[in-house]
Amino acid sequence: MKNMRTNTKTLAILFGIMSTFIVGCQRNLSDEVEFAKYPNTPGVFIDGFVGGLQYFPFAGSKLNAFTVDTETRYAGTASMRIDVPNVGDASGAYAGAIFPDAGGRDLSDFDALTFWAKATQAGTINEIGFGNDFGENKYMVTLANMRINTTWTKYTIPIPDPFLLTFEKGMFWYAEGPEGGNGYTFWIDELKFEKLGTVAQPRPAIQNGEDQVVSSFIGVNTTLTGLTQTFNLASGQNQTVTVAPSYFTFTSSNVDVARVNEKGVVSVVGAGTAKITALLGGVRAKGSLTIQSLGQFTPAPVPNRPAANVISVFSNAYTNVPVDFYNGFFAPFQTTLGGADLNINGDNIIQYTNLNFVATEFKNPTINVSQMTHFHVDIQIRETIDPADFITIELGDFGPNGAFGGGDDKSGNVKFLSASLSSNQWISLDIPLANFTGLTNRSNLAQIFFISADGTSNNTPTISTILVDNMYFYK
Amino acid sequence: MKMNTDHQSKTKRLLMHLGSLVIIASGFSLMQCSDDTQKVTNFNTIVMQDEFNTSGAPNPATWNYNIGTGQNGWGNSELQYYTDRSKNVTVQNGYLIITAEKESFNGSAYTSARLLTKGKFEQQYGRFEARMRLPWGQGLWPAFWMLGADIDTNPWPAAGEIDIMEFRGQNPSVVLGTVHGPGYSAGESVSKSYTLKNGRFDTEFHVFGIEWGPEYVNFYVDNVLYNQITPADVKGEWVFNKPFFILINLAVGGNFVGAPNSETVFPQTLLVDYVRVYK
Numbered sequence: 001m002k003n004m005r006t007n008t009k010t011l012a013i014l015f016g017i018m019s020t021f022i023v024g025c026q027r028n029l030s031d032e033v034e035f036a037k038y039p040n041t042p043g044v045f046i047d048g049f050v051g052g053l054q055y056f057p058f059a060g061s062k063l064n065a066f067t068v069d070t071e072t073r074y075a076g077t078a079s080m081r082i083d084v085p086n087v088g089d090a091s092g093a094y095a096g097a098i099f100p101d102a103g104g105r106d107l108s109d110f111d112a113l114t115f116w117a118k119a120t121q122a123g124t125i126n127e128i129g130f131g132n133d134f135g136e137n138k139y140m141v142t143l144a145n146m147r148i149n150t151t152w153t154k155y156t157i158p159i160p161d162p163f164l165l166t167f168e169k170g171m172f173w174y175a176e177g178p179e180g181g182n183g184y185t186f187w188i189d190e191l192k193f194e195k196l197g198t199v200a201q202p203r204p205a206i207q208n209g210e211d212q213v214v215s216s217f218i219g220v221n222t223t224l225t226g227l228t229q230t231f232n233l234a235s236g237q238n239q240t241v242t243v244a245p246s247y248f249t250f251t252s253s254n255v256d257v258a259r260v261n262e263k264g265v266v267s268v269v270g271a272g273t274a275k276i277t278a279l280l281g282g283v284r285a286k287g288s289l290t291i292q293s294l295g296q297f298t299p300a301p302v303p304n305r306p307a308a309n310v311i312s313v314f315s316n317a318y319t320n321v322p323v324d325f326y327n328g329f330f331a332p333f334q335t336t337l338g339g340a341d342l343n344i345n346g347d348n349i350i351q352y353t354n355l356n357f358v359a360t361e362f363k364n365p366t367i368n369v370s371q372m373t374h375f376h377v378d379i380q381i382r383e384t385i386d387p388a389d390f391i392t393i394e395l396g397d398f399g400p401n402g403a404f405g406g407g408d409d410k411s412g413n414v415k416f417l418s419a420s421l422s423s424n425q426w427i428s429l430d431i432p433l434a435n436f437t438g439l440t441n442r443s444n445l446a447q448i449f450f451i452s453a454d455g456t457s458n459n460t461p462t463i464s465t466i467l468v469d470n471m472y473f474y475k
Numbered sequence: 476m477k478m479n480t481d482h483q484s485k486t487k488r489l490l491m492h493l494g495s496l497v498i499i500a501s502g503f504s505l506m507q508c509s510d511d512t513q514k515v516t517n518f519n520t521i522v523m524q525d526e527f528n529t530s531g532a533p534n535p536a537t538w539n540y541n542i543g544t545g546q547n548g549w550g551n552s553e554l555q556y557y558t559d560r561s562k563n564v565t566v567q568n569g570y571l572i573i574t575a576e577k578e579s580f581n582g583s584a585y586t587s588a589r590l591l592t593k594g595k596f597e598q599q600y601g602r603f604e605a606r607m608r609l610p611w612g613q614g615l616w617p618a619f620w621m622l623g624a625d626i627d628t629n630p631w632p633a634a635g636e637i638d639i640m641e642f643r644g645q646n647p648s649v650v651l652g653t654v655h656g657p658g659y660s661a662g663e664s665v666s667k668s669y670t671l672k673n674g675r676f677d678t679e680f681h682v683f684g685i686e687w688g689p690e691y692v693n694f695y696v697d698n699v700l701y702n703q704i705t706p707a708d709v710k711g712e713w714v715f716n717k718p719f720f721i722l723i724n725l726a727v728g729g730n731f732v733g734a735p736n737s738e739t740v741f742p743q744t745l746l747v748d749y750v751r752v753y754k
Contacts, residue, residue: 197673
């Protein structure tokens with residue numbers, strides 16, 4: 001419309017005069033002042049690399065997955081073509097690379113990395129983003145599971161807090177594997193940083209936006225996870241990206257209990273409660289981590305049986321057999337969380353919470369305990385013991401076929417009632433294998449269960465939090 | 476220097492009052508570049524203004540409320556229950572704040588507010604504008620609009636409706652200006668959208684207004700006049716020749732926007748810095 005055009009032009013002229021006037025009044029900086037300035041070049045790949053861009057594929061990826069394509073392109077004369085290999089391709093298992101500008105750029109005037117993309121088929125690109133420089137990756141940003149299809153579509157990866165990116169080397173990166181075993185090709189074009197002005201309504205989160213509570217001990221280090229930033233884009237869509245910890249400012253409510261560094265590592269230093277919260281770009285992040293520190297950790301008694309007489313599954317005192325997992329999740333009945341997550345001053349401890357039943361499994365290979373006489377385990381129950389509480393320990397043998405099922409599996413269990421249990425101190429159990437009635441075969445042992453719910457408790461858990469250490473068989 | 480000062484004050488007035496074509500026209504003559512011969516009526520005498528500088532409930536001399544859900548969600552299958560509670564409508568820190576809450580209330584899943592000047596301030600012709608910051612997210616529908624003051628005896632759409640600003644929370648950079656009348660209402664209304672370049676309506680304040688004279692309604696956002704509707708544009712009787720009253724509301728859901736979804740963040744607020752009417 002005519003009015004619209006002329007109005008804008010008039011305003012521009014007026015502003016021009018005004019800004020000239022204002023600039024003329026400004027006091028100049030002294031000659032001593034010097035600012036380190038890096039180029040604020042927006043382009044990454046337009047019809048070729050912009051600036052000093054380089055291509056570094058990930059180790060194990062198809063090294064030549066990236067080429068410049070002059071036939072298929074969204075605009076201009078060329079695009080980035082990425083060939084994802086088939087499963088079994090000798091040249092690499094996936095396509096993945098970083099595109100750094102070694103000189104660094106000032107991206108603080110932009111609010112997003114944008115590009116056009118399409119593929120030979122619908123797919124989901126595992127990870128794509130910027131800030132990966134094969135160095136500290138201090139300000140890495142990842143858009144996970146980006147859906148792509150066969151028509152050119154514009155994508156926007158928002159910058160979590162542009163203010164921080166005054167010297168960034170990682171311009172672009174991606175990692176994508178085959179789809180359903182098959183490779184395919186996708187193209188990226190007009191890859192550049194932009195000031196869209198429409199990246200808005202920031203909603204950062206830590207711990208995936210949840211208020212989590214964990215019990216812990218002095219000396220335990222825990223890394224914050226689920227660090228994201230969400231923006232509403234001009235399309236009206238919310239776009240969530242995974243962001244590096246350095247974008248956040250973390251705070252502990254009680255530094256005498258827990259401290260948190262810029263990498264999001266929480267260190268427990270005292271007894272009590274501390275809540276870890278975070279800000280990103282001045283906005284309070286949703287979610288928190290509350291540490292309930294129980295103070296000094298008393299380790300379980302260090303085993304002193306000769307290693308020659310021991311087959312160990314989990315102990316820092318012995319060499320352990322290969323373990324598949326410490327918490328195989330049996331949906332939908334199992335509630336137990338946790339596993340071998342605790343490392344307290346170098347001592348690995350298993351912590352189970354929400355226990356009803358849980359299994360440690362070691363079937364690659366199974367172990368032969370037919371020459372052993374006892375099973376040892378140290379358990380600490382992190383709650384008061386009620387009269388109806390119990391812990392059942394069950395051992396499972398997979399039989400000659402070495403696999404679960406097949407009609408040759410044997411198992412037996414031993415139940416410990418409340419009278420034999422105590423809370424918040426280590427209970428060292430040495431159970432004769434003969435007591436595991438029904439475990440008639442012990443040469444293909446593969447499972448150790450802890451169970452706190454059975455028919456006698458109406459399948460309601462009786463004990464929910466335990467620590468476990470030093471699981472081994474001996475003679 | 477005199478020249479510069481002069482320009483500055485003009486620019487400032489332009490920014491403050493926004494949309495006054497008189498000033499732009501004088502700017503043209505100063506710049507010696509006018510080729511625009513459009514005739515414009517001049518509205519620069521203020522007759523009503525609410526700057527929302529008194530905290531508490533909005534001034535009862537100017538504002539009434541619609542309460543409840545109307546018929547069929549105010550005719551649009553809207554999902555909110557309108558109240559006059561301070562939780563939904565209040566004046567604080569120089570702003571009128573209309574808040575849409577997600578809460579069960581009298582059978583509705585959301586609450587919000589709708590203010591109107593019916594019976595308190597009604598005017599034929601003039602410049603009507605408000606400076607507002609809009610809410611965001613799927614299913615939010617704020618509006619600054621007018622209805623013919625004879626609507627009780629001359630039902631909609633014959634009474635006429637001028638939507639100075641309507642907005643869909645899921646389209647954060649787009650507003651619409653629309654007129655409804657007999658033979659050109661709802662889906663047949665005369666409407667045009669305006670898209671903010673490199674910006675959004677939910678992150679900062681913008682001015683939404685009309686200049687309404689005999690046989691035209693001009694729609695503008697900030698300093699941009701983006702549409703003019705005249706009797707030639709409507710497929711029916713031109714009914715914009717009598718007094719109208721003002722409404723400001725924040726609807727949730729409804730035919731125009733669709734329902735909120737799981738990603739819609741509540742509460743949402745519509746902030747109004749001022750409402751000014753000139754003749």
